Amino acid sequence: MTAVAAKYQEFQKLGVEILAMSVDSVFVHKIWQEEELSKMIDGGVPYPMLSDAGGKVGEIFGVYDEEAGVDIRGRFIIDPDGVVQAMEVLTPPVGRNVVELFRQVQAFQQVRESKGTEATPSGWKPGESTLKPGPDLVGKVWEVWKP
Amino acid sequence: MGEEIDVSCARPTGGPVGSLPEKKVQDGASILREVKKAMVKVGKKAADFQAPALHGGKFKQIKLSEYLGKWVVLCFYPGDFTFV
Known part of the structure; x- marks a missing residue:
């Protein structure tokens, strides 16, 4: 969460919007933001934190773990046409690599700019x-x- | 992006992003049945959804299709106050 937030300005320069989502309510998001995230990153996480109560959205993205009742670590790169260009799904104990995410976005943007050539x-x-x-x-x- | 709201629940809209709104009213269960078929694949349009969000200290309703025309990184994570 905060690793992406730390690179948020760079993502913005690439014209990328970040959306984070978990099954927690927006009320819990607010307390987490105020109590912890804002102490890791100045001003807190700058992008929207979405609530997926019941995992309905996670389910259609294939990341909802019914047994645990949570959305596992899934990350999707969606292009300006709404097409999913990349996905990465990890089980909870291992965090993501923001540098690799950033590189993939740049690569997909390069391909798109070349109109697929x-x-x-x-x-x-x-x-x-x-x-x-x-x-x-x-x-x-x-x-x-x-x- | 996203209007300030009274908090409601997340729900898939029942189609891919950029599709026309559903004509007939559906109950939640039938939406789920329908979208279960529409699993997300690379190279295909993402399933659209709307969900309540915290953004800039305010509660907003966010719809994925409002982001058409922009690159979006959608990150699911297991829960607030987890460690990774």
Whole structure:
């Protein structure tokens, strides 16, 4: 939560909105924000904290754990057309990697900007060369990219 | 984004983001039956939903489809006051 909040300005520069969601009520969100989050991050978490009472939304996103009654750690990158471009789901004890999330958003934005003419190889970062899939590239990826 | 509200419950709207509003009124159970089919997949439109939210110290109603035209990172997490 606060790891994403710490990078919030950078996400905003990419035109990305963050939405966080758990089964807790907005009242509990408010107390958590005031009692703890605001002490980890100046002003508290800047993005909306949504309440998914009963896990109805988590259920359709495939992250609701009925036994525990909670939404597990699922993260979805949704593009401006509302299309899900990426998802990552972790069980509760392991936290996410915000740096990797940020990289993936940049990669999906690069692909979208190229109108699908470019693909980004493994571990691609902005400034590195992309691949241009097409007949000429078949069997020749080794010429332009190595792990 | 999102108007200030009296707090209500989260619910899927019963369709993908950007689809027209449901014409017929449905009870909660039939919405769930319908959306259970509409599981989220990469490359497909996200299921739309609306949910109450805390944002900027206020309670608001937020609908995913209001964010069309923007990139969105939607993060579920197990619970407030958890440790990771």
